[in-house]
Amino acid sequence: MSEEQMYRVALGLTSGVGDKLTKILVSYCGSATEVFKTKRGKLLKIPGVGPKTADALLSKQTLLEAEEECTKAEKEGALMLFFTDTDYPQRLKTIDDAPTLLYLKGNANVNAQKIVAIVGTRSATSYGKKITEEIVEGLSHFDSMLIVSGLAYGIDITTHKAALKYTVPTLGVMAAGVDVVYPAAHKGIAGQMLAEGGLLTEYPMGTKPEAPYFPARNRIIAGLADALIVVEAAIKGGALITADIANSYNKDIFAVPGNVGSTYSEGCNRLIQTHKAGIFTSVQDMVFMMNWEKKGLPKAPPLLDLSALSEEEKLVVSLLQQNKEMLIDELSWKSQVPVSLLASLLLGLELQGMIKSMPGKKYTLAQNR
Known part of the structure; x- marks a missing residue:
């Protein structure tokens, strides 16, 4: 059990912290571990965090409960999948109300x-x-x-x-x-x-x-x-x-x-x-x-070659494939990539000819144009 895993579980067990706020907290702080190491004053500046939630995040009782939960899952042979993990279901990552933590056995x-x-x-x-x-x-x-x-x-x-x-x-x-x-x-x-x-x-x-x-x-x-x-x-x-x-x-x-x-x-x-x-x-x-193929038959070539892209770039392209055009803030929210990093990713994808920027800080796939 890693420290980060324990803190991820602790977020889900913290009173007042649901799936949406978990995503916001991790986006602002960088990881679940950093959320719990952030000082109260800075926590209160994060949208959706009030005094009660900040106090709950600073409580050591939640961490004890999270440690016990991780031990139980390990004994049961259950894998914990956090929404930032590469093994987390990619199809769920693009859905606003998807759970941030899943147990897979x-x-x-x-x-x-x-x-x-x-x-x-x-x-x-x-x-x-x-x-x-x-x-x-x-x-x-x-x-x-x-x-x-x-x-x-x-x-x-x-x-x-x-x-x-x-x-x-x-x-x-x-x-x-x-x-x-x-x-x-x-x-x-x-x-x-x-x-x-x-x-x-x-x-x-x-x-x-x-x-x-x-x-x-x-x-x-x-x-x-x-x-x-x-x-x-x-x-x-x-x-x-x-x-x-x-x-x-x-x-x-x-x-x-x-x-x-x-x-x-x-x-x-x-x-x-x-x-x-x-x-x-x-x-x-x-x-x-x-448009599926049977076993043994050649698969149709993909419309886009994503093999050379990073995981974050693949996620951005996937989001734009499902939504014809998106605002940069919406892309940041759904991909959980900070806007500062996302801007450079979008520029790189645009230079590769994969996406196009539009007026109003909107983006779309180049093939949609």
């Missing part, structure tokens, strides 16, 4: 080349289970694939079981501590998932599942995925919440159509009807829309 590649999330009702029908298995079997023919779901009853656990059957790495995103598998009936499956996939959560060790944690968990599922497939869903429920979040993240969403009179097809049909999801007819059609 297992061997899942959370930055796999292709990530598909499959969600649906807990009261899955035999039709829904059959379709889910067929989808996973179809996805098993593609390289660097990770299949994500929520480890719940119904479509979720059917997804994980099918992934194990067809040897596709699968990740369960949890609404509890990584050491608290819920429902308990899925402990066996969760254990099997660790070899090639794993379990992921934002909640500290020992956290029990509570109702508000499930919608929060859904934003991670939506944020991780390139494509979200809703198999069966009622008009209200977690699957529809996940689809709404995925829409807000500009993700590709597909819904399996069903019988008009079926309760658990009503949600999918509504997504299609309101143009919030494309109609799912087959894995082949979805893959065509995602």
Whole structure:
């Protein structure tokens, strides 16, 4: 356990410090360690930090709790991923409300080349289970694939079981501590998932599942995925919440159509009807829309050659690929690169012909011009 890791955990345990303020603090101070070594007067000059928060950051009790938390995670074999780490899910780094600290247990590649999330009702029908298995079997023919779901009853656990059957790495995103598998009936499956996939959560060790944690968990599922497939869903429920979040993240969403009179097809049909999801007819059609290649086939060349860029430059280009144009302040916030350093990075990228500066301190990819 490094000192920096302990301080990262301490930020999450500090009263009054949430994910957004954590990013601001690290951006201003340079690291989690430096946040706790900054004097009270300087802390109070940071936006969002009041007297109570500053006092909490200076309390040694939080550091003791963080040390204990790190010890528990280490014993459980859980890896802690902070938002500044290179192993942190890159797809989440561009999302404002992404958690700053994640716990990962297992061997899942959370930055796999292709990530598909499959969600649906807990009261899955035999039709829904059959379709889910067929989808996973179809996805098993593609390289660097990770299949994500929520480890719940119904479509979720059917997804994980099918992934194990067809040897596709699968990740369960949890609404509890990584050491608290819920429902308990899925402990066996969760254990099997660790070899090639794993379990992921934002909640500290020992956290029990509570109702508000499930919608929060859904934003991670939506944020991780390139494509979200809703198999069966009622008009209200977690699957529809996940689809709404995925829409807000500009993700590709597909819904399996069903019988008009079926309760658990009503949600999918509504997504299609309101143009919030494309109609799912087959894995082949979805893959065509995602421009993916099958195993053994040559991959299409990337539009941009990012191989010679630094990690910070790659992140900036990635942000501009997802947003046609961005203000320098917005780029700094989402990349967590200080404006002083970002300005030189942007100049370098512009000289390489990769980006263009625009009036009003805005930037865009050169190919967008």
